[in-house]
Amino acid sequence: MTSPKPPTDNGSKIWIVAIVVVLVAGVVAVVLARGGSGDEEVSGQTGTVQVGDGSSTTGDGETDTTAGDTGSAAALPEYDATLEEDPAVGATIPTVTGTTFDGDELTIAPDGTAKIILFVAHWCPHCQREVPMLKAHLDDVPMPDDVQLLTVSTSVEPSADNYPPQEWLDRVGWEAPTLADDEAGTIAKAFGLSAFPYFVAVDADGKVVARASGELTAEQFDAVVAQAQG
Amino acid sequence: MDRDAVILFFALLATAAQAVVVVAIVLAVGGRASATVARWRDAAREAVAPQALGLAAGVALVATLGSLYLSEVADFPPCRLCWFQRIAMYPLVVVLGVGAVRRDAGARLTGAILAGLGACVSIWHLLVERYPTLESGSCDPTNPCSTKWVEEWGYLTIPAMALSGFALILVLLAAARPTVSPEELA
Numbered sequence: 001m002t003s004p005k006p007p008t009d010n011g012s013k014i015w016i017v018a019i020v021v022v023l024v025a026g027v028v029a030v031v032l033a034r035g036g037s038g039d040e041e042v043s044g045q046t047g048t049v050q051v052g053d054g055s056s057t058t059g060d061g062e063t064d065t066t067a068g069d070t071g072s073a074a075a076l077p078e079y080d081a082t083l084e085e086d087p088a089v090g091a092t093i094p095t096v097t098g099t100t101f102d103g104d105e106l107t108i109a110p111d112g113t114a115k116i117i118l119f120v121a122h123w124c125p126h127c128q129r130e131v132p133m134l135k136a137h138l139d140d141v142p143m144p145d146d147v148q149l150l151t152v153s154t155s156v157e158p159s160a161d162n163y164p165p166q167e168w169l170d171r172v173g174w175e176a177p178t179l180a181d182d183e184a185g186t187i188a189k190a191f192g193l194s195a196f197p198y199f200v201a202v203d204a205d206g207k208v209v210a211r212a213s214g215e216l217t218a219e220q221f222d223a224v225v226a227q228a229q230g
Numbered sequence: 231m232d233r234d235a236v237i238l239f240f241a242l243l244a245t246a247a248q249a250v251v252v253v254a255i256v257l258a259v260g261g262r263a264s265a266t267v268a269r270w271r272d273a274a275r276e277a278v279a280p281q282a283l284g285l286a287a288g289v290a291l292v293a294t295l296g297s298l299y300l301s302e303v304a305d306f307p308p309c310r311l312c313w314f315q316r317i318a319m320y321p322l323v324v325v326l327g328v329g330a331v332r333r334d335a336g337a338r339l340t341g342a343i344l345a346g347l348g349a350c351v352s353i354w355h356l357l358v359e360r361y362p363t364l365e366s367g368s369c370d371p372t373n374p375c376s377t378k379w380v381e382e383w384g385y386l387t388i389p390a391m392a393l394s395g396f397a398l399i400l401v402l403l404a405a406a407r408p409t410v411s412p413e414e415l416a
Contacts, residue, residue, distance in 0.1 A: 018288065021243075022243065025239050025242035025243050025246065028238075029235045029241075030232075030239075032238055033232055034235075123378075124369035124374070124377070125359075125362040125377070126363075126367065126368055129362075159379065161378040161379070185371075195370060196368060214366070215363070
């Protein structure tokens, strides 16, 4: 006859193992993360923006009220892809002035040149797919001489994926002049952005001829360029 | 506390959870083919079963605290799919915690349903991260579900961590044996 096994204290052992795993994970995390934060802010990724001919915003999006607005074109209505007719078509684009990532001044204005304005966010996976696709397409089929391609980098978030935007666009080989929006997304709001990526096609008179959001195919992009060209 | 360290801490725990899940699957599948593996499986289950509900509640608690840290301290706004996963994970702390204290067999089924639903949402969220066009052709500027706020070791994003937690809870619930029947409870 065999005697019953004495009860083992497996319950305590399992909880001790679980607690040790948690403690070891904590220690390892602290040691490995000591190297520093991977999402430190990089200067120049957002800029100081001036909307119209006078009112300006600082890098954090606060409006500088010392400058007066001289009555340039109003902000475009927010883009609604579900509408059959875009109410912004025919409206003159607002004049916006800011800086590139390198600090050079850049103005987007109704200046007599047709243009495509592409709004991108570094963290947006659709932008991360669209920009390299357009880069490859433009290497094969460059923009026509009479249509300018401009980019606005907006909605910058240092904690999010693919930061900083300047490094991303450089890595892709994106050559279009890029305006750094402020932290409040003032330029994006002025152009009625509602989703990324966002395209605004402007004719030589400075009037909106088409807007689109989301990933465009190369053919769709060419069609938008043709609309801007008139 | 340093945000990177906390995120890495939860990533390490998620990796440990994945390791446990893989071992459990190997034991479960291998146990059908090999008598030796079957013995290991039975021994492991024997050891874990009495504590499984409590451990599962602990996993849910850690996942809940991690989720709250990411949104309330790290300031990563939860997207729509994150909220669905929260809806599944947060109640598990109470359901499994109370079940562990009362040794209530009914908690296993309720917990498994919640964890299963949460795991399904996590898998869909992972697919949306990998293939953004599954949900939409564009990014909502406010907070699209395709944005990766965290990505450790090239694959461990927030829904991947959530899926690790749900999977471990399901494994623990599979191992759990009720010590009190519903009839006895009644």
